[in-house]
Amino acid sequence: MKRVLLVDDERWVRKALMWSIKKLNLSLQIVHECANGLEALDWVKQNEVDLVLTDIRMPVMDGISLVKELNELERNVDCIVISVHDEFQIVQQAIRSGVTDYLLKPIEEEDLKNCLEKWLNKRKGIVEESKVPTIYGEVIPTSTIDQVLAYIEKTPLKQVTLTDAANSVHLNPSYLSQLFKQQLNTKFVDYLTELRIQEGKRLLLNTTLKMTEIAERVGYSEVAYFSNNFKKMTGYSPSEFRKSTKSQKI
Template sequence: MYKLLIADDEKKIREGLALLFPWSQFDIEVVGQCSNGQEVIEFLEDNEVDIVLSDIVMPKMTGIEVSKYIHENRLSVKVVLLSAFREFEYAQESLRYQVKDYVVKPTKYEELVRVFTRLKQELDEQTQAALDMHIPEGSSIVDRIKRYIEEHYATACLDSIADELKMNVFYISRVFKRKTGMNIFPYLTQVRMSKACEYLQLPDIKIYEVCSLVGYTEPRSFSRAFKKQFAVTPKEFRASFGLG
């Protein structure tokens, strides 16, 4: 089944969407609910998700910012935004991030059927395309993915890995998860954090430079990922070595 993450700061809305719509009829399983965009990012870092259904206006991080994050990190995640009529012009900003569709609030059953029927068809086609490919043995694929990430951790993303292997993004994601027990993106994050530790021990490199060297464009995201991995901030880690 395809995995769906629902995000809305109104508990009643997200629980209603999760419980009242017959997701199983579309081969979709709700794997999580989030109350803001930051929670979505943290969930995506550790879990496999095929679709994010997100409200646009949320605290800490908006649905637009979530869409930007997914787009910039080349995650194989389809995004559908929930939008009130008055937010429609604001929603147009997300077009640059390849958002798949919009659902106007208050949500209508028929609209959800239309959107997710189309999304399921698209996901089915991706799955079939992956199955139709002539694929080498799975372990060799994983080894090649790991090697590519080790060599290109600053710029690696799902699209670049797929291009390197000349394989379907959808397929390599599934093979990697099946063989290693984790998704590609969390593995990439682990490699980046390991490299960050090495850089942070070099006194001539600033923390913001380390952020860029390991592939992050926003220091806040880098710091959050680092603390999640090691339970200390980059600054605290560096201080433990007597470095300012």
């Protein structure tokens, strides 16, 4: 059983979370609850815990400060923060501070279950990995965006969507969209369009596939939509691009 500490300044929220977590029947034990970050920090210094589930906004010491202080302790403690929808900047700061995951209020039971199961699987994976001797040193965890890019790379373009990409890293789509823009300085949809047009170029040059087949392969259900985007990006229609390139080769 993994040991969990609940931190929230509202007692009824802590009780509701405790009840919800117990209802999930996961390998988790709520060992203590605290009303603010400072109280939680003092408790962690004297006790063993695997996971801290904490609200962001609290008096005395907020959740972000608590996460930073826990990192300074260099204890093997993971943190999941709880926020509301309009706290994107704060959540982003929490992620940079090293939180494992986050939940949005009001917390849906399914979201809570997925979040905690993901954390349990991660912990299990760390334990399994620690049993295997490594030759090249420590494994450096990839960032959330790196994981998203890896997901896009291994997934056929016609299957890639913002929702599925967000699900692959357990984020909601709107948050991933903002995170993508801030870290890569481009919108998710624009990044995906660029990949689709580049793949379209490759297929136009190296295959004899019909336009409808190419459009479908790169993720466009309508060839006209593919052609319009292709011309916006390259200045040529797909058929013009294929003819001009072939004539250049000749």
